[in-house]
Amino acid sequence: MPEVFMPRLSDTMEEGVISRWLKQEGDTVHQGDVIGEIDTDKATMDLEVFDDGVLEKLLVPEGTTVAIGEPVAIIGDGSGTGGKEAPGTPTAQSTTAAEAPAAPSEPAAPAPSAAPAAPKEPAKPASGGRILTSPLARRIAAEHGLDPANITGSGPGGRIVRADVEAAAASGEGRTENTDQGAQSGQPAQPGQAGEPRSAAAAGRTDTGADSAEVPLTQMRKATARRLTESASAPHFFLTNVVGVDRLFAFRQEVNQRYADSGIKVSVTDLLVRACAVTLHAHPQVNSSWAGDKILQHGRTHIGVAVAIENGLIVPVVRDADTKALDELAAETRELAEKARAGKLKPDEFSGGTFTISNLGMFGIDNFTAVINPPEAAILAVGAATEEPFVQDGTLQSRRIMKLTMTADHRVLDGATAAAFLRDLKQTLEEPLRILL
Numbered sequence: 493m494p495e496v497f498m499p500r501l502s503d504t505m506e507e508g509v510i511s512r513w514l515k516q517e518g519d520t521v522h523q524g525d526v527i528g529e530i531d532t533d534k535a536t537m538d539l540e541v542f543d544d545g546v547l548e549k550l551l552v553p554e555g556t557t558v559a560i561g562e563p564v565a566i567i568g569d570g571s572g573t574g575g576k577e578a579p580g581t582p583t584a585q586s587t588t589a590a591e592a593p594a595a596p597s598e599p600a601a602p603a604p605s606a607a608p609a610a611p612k613e614p615a616k617p618a619s620g621g622r623i624l625t626s627p628l629a630r631r632i633a634a635e636h637g638l639d640p641a642n643i644t645g646s647g648p649g650g651r652i653v654r655a656d657v658e659a660a661a662a663s664g665e666g667r668t669e670n671t672d673q674g675a676q677s678g679q680p681a682q683p684g685q686a687g688e689p690r691s692a693a694a695a696g697r698t699d700t701g702a703d704s705a706e707v708p709l710t711q712m713r714k715a716t717a718r719r720l721t722e723s724a725s726a727p728h729f730f731l732t733n734v735v736g737v738d739r740l741f742a743f744r745q746e747v748n749q750r751y752a753d754s755g756i757k758v759s760v761t762d763l764l765v766r767a768c769a770v771t772l773h774a775h776p777q778v779n780s781s782w783a784g785d786k787i788l789q790h791g792r793t794h795i796g797v798a799v800a801i802e803n804g805l806i807v808p809v810v811r812d813a814d815t816k817a818l819d820e821l822a823a824e825t826r827e828l829a830e831k832a833r834a835g836k837l838k839p840d841e842f843s844g845g846t847f848t849i850s851n852l853g854m855f856g857i858d859n860f861t862a863v864i865n866p867p868e869a870a871i872l873a874v875g876a877a878t879e880e881p882f883v884q885d886g887t888l889q890s891r892r893i894m895k896l897t898m899t900a901d902h903r904v905l906d907g908a909t910a911a912a913f914l915r916d917l918k919q920t921l922e923e924p925l926r927i928l929l
Contacts (some may be wrong), residue, residue: 496565546570555653727902743924769814780865796845869904
């Protein structure tokens, strides 16, 4: 029977979480149908099937983390249930609990065809006092202020999954008590007390007396940690340049007035994307990446724009940015940012970048250094536009400036090569008509 496997949905993905099933056992499915949603290190993605038939078996419950290539469902002709379990998918604790043999029945009583359904009870701790919950369920419970110990689990062995937490949030089940009063009265929270995560209770308090809570890693945070660790192995060097942006801001105002009727609004980031793309066209060495035993110099310019989202950071990619008009580029960057925050980016929308821009100017950051997004050779960190006094023709005047800091991989770029790129980027931003060329 055809099996549905956990797919690789991005170049950094190693495992995924079955967020929820959209089809149930017994449903008829066709090629291209979406049967579930997968939480990956980048976004929530659709799980599609490639065969027609009947969804005979869902091999893993919602909230389960599954390695790439492991089976998650079985499609057949409807004649059977499949009966196959995904090897090693559930946790060892949940598998043991799910497969625990039932107590033998009385000799005189006939053996029941199926064990009677037991009434649901709140999840019981596994050995060692740990509640069986999926990482996604723990995160959602924390967001809603719920104590997993008070939530009824419907997964194998009473494992708490996403659906259980959402149901508890809707009904008010499992909500923790506010422990602020106890803290104010000087009474420390006891291990296992409502409102305190069990992991924090087991670990004790910090030296300052504040409670410590264990925060499970999301798939995105795991990928971020892995890639930044990889990036740390690259020999970084940093170059900073100060750009006068009075003409750039005046140019942006004129462009937005021109596009006013269309509803398109060009941002400073859009101008930076276009300026970097144009400058990279003249400096192809910077539009490169490290490939272990060689350097890949890319013929197309794909600019990544770092976007902060609730659970981490993602870098949507504007493809062929050097060939797109400003209005087209502005519309695309806005759409990509919205999809990134909604977790709806497709794999080709956050992969394949050749250069990245990280802009923290909107947070009032004057200057910072960014970590390279591997395997790219460089990243540009953009600070806020600030007022600065300067002397021109013997007269004290004021101007707006912006600090740009380029981080480069010394295995790919030499200092002079990176400096020439940053020099020409500064000139393009200070003479913004160059952006249109």
